[in-house]
Amino acid sequence: MSKARTSYGRMALVHIALIAYTLVAVFPVFLTLINSFKNRNAIFRNPMQLPTPETFDLVGYATVLGQGDFATYFQNSLIVTVVSIVLVLVFGAMSAFALSEYRFRGNTLMGLYLALGIMIPIRLGTVAILQGMVATGLVNTLTALILVYTAQGLPLAVFILSEFMRTVSDDLKNAGRIDGLSEYSIFFRLVLPLVRPAMATVAVFTMIPIWNDLWFPLILAPSEATKTVTLGSQIFIGQFVTNWNAVLAALSLAILPVLVLYLAFSRQLIRGITSGAVK
Amino acid sequence: MTDATLSRDELEAVRRPRRWHIGVFLLPALVVYSAVMILPLIETLRLSFYNTVDGQYTFVGLGNFRVLFGDARWSADFWNALKNNFIFFAIHMLVQNPIGIALAALLSLPRLRFAAFYRTAIFLPTLLSFVIVGFIWKLILSPIWGVSPYLMDLVGLKWMFAPWLGKPGSALIAVSLISVWQYVGIPMMLIYAALLNIPEEVIEAAECDGITGWAQFFKIKLPLVLPAIGIISILTFVGNFNAFDLVYTVQGALAGPDGSTDILGTLLYRTFFGFQLQLGDRSMGATIATVMFLIILAGVSLYLFVIQRRIRRYQF
Numbered sequence: 282m283s284k285a286r287t288s289y290g291r292m293a294l295v296h297i298a299l300i301a302y303t304l305v306a307v308f309p310v311f312l313t314l315i316n317s318f319k320n321r322n323a324i325f326r327n328p329m330q331l332p333t334p335e336t337f338d339l340v341g342y343a344t345v346l347g348q349g350d351f352a353t354y355f356q357n358s359l360i361v362t363v364v365s366i367v368l369v370l371v372f373g374a375m376s377a378f379a380l381s382e383y384r385f386r387g388n389t390l391m392g393l394y395l396a397l398g399i400m401i402p403i404r405l406g407t408v409a410i411l412q413g414m415v416a417t418g419l420v421n422t423l424t425a426l427i428l429v430y431t432a433q434g435l436p437l438a439v440f441i442l443s444e445f446m447r448t449v450s451d452d453l454k455n456a457g458r459i460d461g462l463s464e465y466s467i468f469f470r471l472v473l474p475l476v477r478p479a480m481a482t483v484a485v486f487t488m489i490p491i492w493n494d495l496w497f498p499l500i501l502a503p504s505e506a507t508k509t510v511t512l513g514s515q516i517f518i519g520q521f522v523t524n525w526n527a528v529l530a531a532l533s534l535a536i537l538p539v540l541v542l543y544l545a546f547s548r549q550l551i552r553g554i555t556s557g558a559v560k
Numbered sequence: 561m562t563d564a565t566l567s568r569d570e571l572e573a574v575r576r577p578r579r580w581h582i583g584v585f586l587l588p589a590l591v592v593y594s595a596v597m598i599l600p601l602i603e604t605l606r607l608s609f610y611n612t613v614d615g616q617y618t619f620v621g622l623g624n625f626r627v628l629f630g631d632a633r634w635s636a637d638f639w640n641a642l643k644n645n646f647i648f649f650a651i652h653m654l655v656q657n658p659i660g661i662a663l664a665a666l667l668s669l670p671r672l673r674f675a676a677f678y679r680t681a682i683f684l685p686t687l688l689s690f691v692i693v694g695f696i697w698k699l700i701l702s703p704i705w706g707v708s709p710y711l712m713d714l715v716g717l718k719w720m721f722a723p724w725l726g727k728p729g730s731a732l733i734a735v736s737l738i739s740v741w742q743y744v745g746i747p748m749m750l751i752y753a754a755l756l757n758i759p760e761e762v763i764e765a766a767e768c769d770g771i772t773g774w775a776q777f778f779k780i781k782l783p784l785v786l787p788a789i790g791i792i793s794i795l796t797f798v799g800n801f802n803a804f805d806l807v808y809t810v811q812g813a814l815a816g817p818d819g820s821t822d823i824l825g826t827l828l829y830r831t832f833f834g835f836q837l838q839l840g841d842r843s844m845g846a847t848i849a850t851v852m853f854l855i856i857l858a859g860v861s862l863y864l865f866v867i868q869r870r871i872r873r874y875q876f
Contacts (some may be wrong), residue, residue, distance in 0.1 A: 291773075296674075302663060304679045308697045310684065312707065328707045372589040379585035391586065398597055400794075400860045402802040404825075405853045406600035408607060408832050408846045413600060423768050432596035435589050464581040493689035495805040500833060515691045515809060523704075530694065535692050543687050547680045554749045559849070 302471055310536060317529035324525055340532030345517070348527075351534065353506070354513035361509060362491050369487050370480055372431070373438030373477035377470050380439070381446040383455075388396050392443070398436030403429065404496055421504040429497050434487040441486075444471060445479035463524055482553030485546065492539070510535060605853065607846035613741065624847040634844070638851075640819055641827040644732055650801040650824055651736035652743075657792055659740070659786075660747025665777055667748070668755040679684060679752070685744035694809030695737045701725050728820040735821050739806050743799075747792040754788035755781060786871050794863040801856050824852050 315331055316324050323336035330336070345351060346373045366373040380392050403410075410429065411420075419425040449472055473480075498512040508516070514535045543550070611620045628634050663682060667675050685693065700707050701724055709721045724734040758781060766772075766780045804825030807815050813835045815822035830838060832845020 292669075292672075295669060295672065298664070299666055299674075299678045302659075303678055306682045306744075307684055309700055312700065313696050323704065328705060330712070360620075368592070372592065375585040376589040379582050383579065383582050385579070385582055394598075395589070395593065398593065400798060400855065401601070401853070402798065403597050403601075404802055404804070405849045405856075406597060406604045407828075408842055408849055409603035410596065411598035411840070412603070413596075425663075426701070427594050428592065432593050435593050441591065464579075468585070468592075489687055493687075493691075493805075495690060495808065496829075498831075511689045511691050518691070518695055525699075528699070532692055532695055538687065539687050539689075540684075543684065544680075551679060551683070551749065554753060 310540075313529055313532050313536070317526075321526055324529070338526070339530075341524075341526030341528075342534070343531045344524065344527040345534060346522070348517075348521075350505070350508075351510070351513065351517075351531075354508050354510045355538075357423060357507055358492060358510040361426045361430065362488055364423075365434060365491055366484050366487050367437050368427070368431040369434035370484060370497075373435050373483065374465070374473060374476070375441050375468070376435075377439045377442035377446055378429040378472060381443040392439075395436055395439045395548065398433070399440060403433045407500060416498055419501075421502050421507050423502065423507055425501045426507075426509070427496055429501065430487075430491045430494075434491070437486060438483045441483055442476060442479055445476050449475050478487050481549055485550050486555060571702055578717070601853070604849050605845045607843060608850040611843040619654060621809065623873055624843055625851075628844065628847050628851070635820070637822070638826060638848070642821045643823050645801060645803075645823040648736050648739075648803065649797060651733065652740060652796050653793065655737065656740040656744050657789070657796065658668050658749050660744050660792070661751050661789070663744070663748045664751035665781070668751055671728075679749075682748060683745035685742045688742065690742075690805035691809050693742045694806050697741075698725065698810055701734065719836055725818055728817045731811065731817055731820045735807055735810055738810065741797075742806075746795065750792050751785055752790050754785040771773075775794055783872075784874055787868075787873055790863065790867055790871055793867075794860060797859045801852060801859070824848065828852065 296364075312328065316328060318332040318338065319330075319336045320338035320340065323332070323338075324329065327336075332338075364437070376395065380388060414420045414425045419428070453471060454467055457471050462470070493511055494509075495515060497512050498507075498509045504510065513533050518528050518531055521531070582615055608624055609619055609621060610617060611624055612618075613620065628638050643665065651655055666672070667679060699705055703709070703721075703723045709718055711739055712718045712721050724730040762778070762780065762784070766776050771779060801824060803823060807821050807826050808829070811817075811821045813826060815826045828845060828848045829835070831848055832840055834840030
């Protein structure tokens with residue numbers, strides 16, 4: 282039966298189509314990376330060529346690391362992303378547990394209220410968010426970004442985690458109750474370890490939009506001390522538009538961490554997407 | 561289930577003292593979510609009914625909307641941004657989603673080798689930030705660098721090359737296609753997941769009836785993944801009417817050339833935050849945000865209450 286489905290000619294066409302699109306997807310990134318290691322002449326004369334000993338040049342990287350304060354930007358992005366993810370996971374898992382474990386008045390309503398944010402983007406409230414941050418003196422602090430991203434990540438986290446928590450066996454939790462565990466211990470010591478795979482999925486989904494966001498850093502924290510990598514490279518590249526070496530090097534530096542993380546976690550990410558977490 | 565059979569008094573008696581832990585579990589998420597997301601959203605909607613008249617901050621009813629839709633200074637920009645946003649969305653629906661579905665169909669073929677490699681490579685751009693994507697394409701499409709003319713020369717199409725990002729007629733299409741390039745991975749993955757969920761027996765039954773290849777895809781698989789296509793459509797809609805970063809990176813806050821790539825997100829940014837000589841206007845910013853909210857709400861409601869209910873779902 283499977284013979285009938287696969288003829289060699291057809292499979293070859295399928296591969297050609299997929300290779301063609303893979304090239305379209307990867308080529309621009311590849312082009313940026315290879316040209317960032319070349320000198321200015323080579324960038325313009327032979328953009329397609331891999332760097333050779335004659336054309337190899339790190340002047341772009343020297344400019345970026347010398348001029349831009351990328352270490353600070355990286356640190357800011359890292360702090361904002363990590364703290365937001367931790368808060369989203371802890372707060373999200375707690376609410377998801379309350380919603381999936383207990384029957385109380387207003388449970389469904391609460392679930393719907395928390396799910397609103399999946400479809401309605403937080404950006405639409407920016408005018409009032411900025412006003413609130415100004416009033417509380419949080420403008421140009423990383424705290425402002427962390428609060429916004431935590432709120433932004435919570436709806437999807439609660440949604441995915443509560444679906445997963447429904448699959449945790451009741452017998453296990455009841456056994457814990459009989460052994461005298463408090464509800465808090467049941468959550469932290471029995472349930473949390475069991476939903477770790479779902480937490481990883483949520484972490485990845487939460488991380489990407491936070492790391493890549495330009496809107497909120499631009500509006501809430503544009504000061505030099507609180508710039509994130511995304512905003513920092515946007516401004517840096519904007520200033521160095523004519524210095525192609527620096528622009529290509531800055532782009533490569535911005536791509537690198539994402540690329541490394543992606544290659545390390547792509548299986549987990551893709552399994553998360555395809556496992557039906559988002560149905 | 562038991563609660564329903566107990567009377568209210570019995571329930572009171574059975575109930576444990578007060579289950580404080582439920583509140584403790586819910587509280588942190590509720591506080592952050594309500595304070596940073598829901599209340600500002602409501603406040604923004606409220607602000608759109610107020611404006612400063614003769615130095616006095618007052619309730620103006622629908623006055624701001626009347627200005628936005630009808631006043632000469634505002635309406636041209638607004639209708640232009642709205643029109644561009646619909647074109648932006650249409651290009652995504654016509655290009656991104658069909659390519660995503662086609663790629664998913666190819667990837668889900670049984671016993672395809674290197675499927676994991678293709679999947680990983682094609683999904684890569686989705687993870688990059690708009691800033692990276694925007695600048696990479698700006699460089700590639702730049703006539704100064706000459707990469708695009710060179711590549712087009714290879715296939716004999718050099719005469720077609722033009723500085724697309726710089727011409728009002730083609731800039732919006734170019735920006736939309738960059739965004740399509742970046743996001744094609746999402747429909748691909750969701751449709752791919754849906755295709756993998758189709759049980760083997762259904763496919764085998766189709767084969768027994770002699771339905772294979774194209775016919776099998778269009779008559780058997782496509783109807784079965786319609787719910788997933790519905791989801792990617794609404795995700796595309798919300799994402800597009802909320803877009804900002806890519807246009808801002810590629811064309812700047814003025815969304816040039818000549819406003820031809822201006823969408824609601826960039827209009828909102830310029831209006832409420834101010835740009836160059838234009839001062840920030842909180843009330844009009846809130847008004848534009850409210851219009852965006854209503855558009856997204858209309859789209860989501862249409863999906864939830866009309867499309868999702870009409871789509872036939874199959875239980876396996």
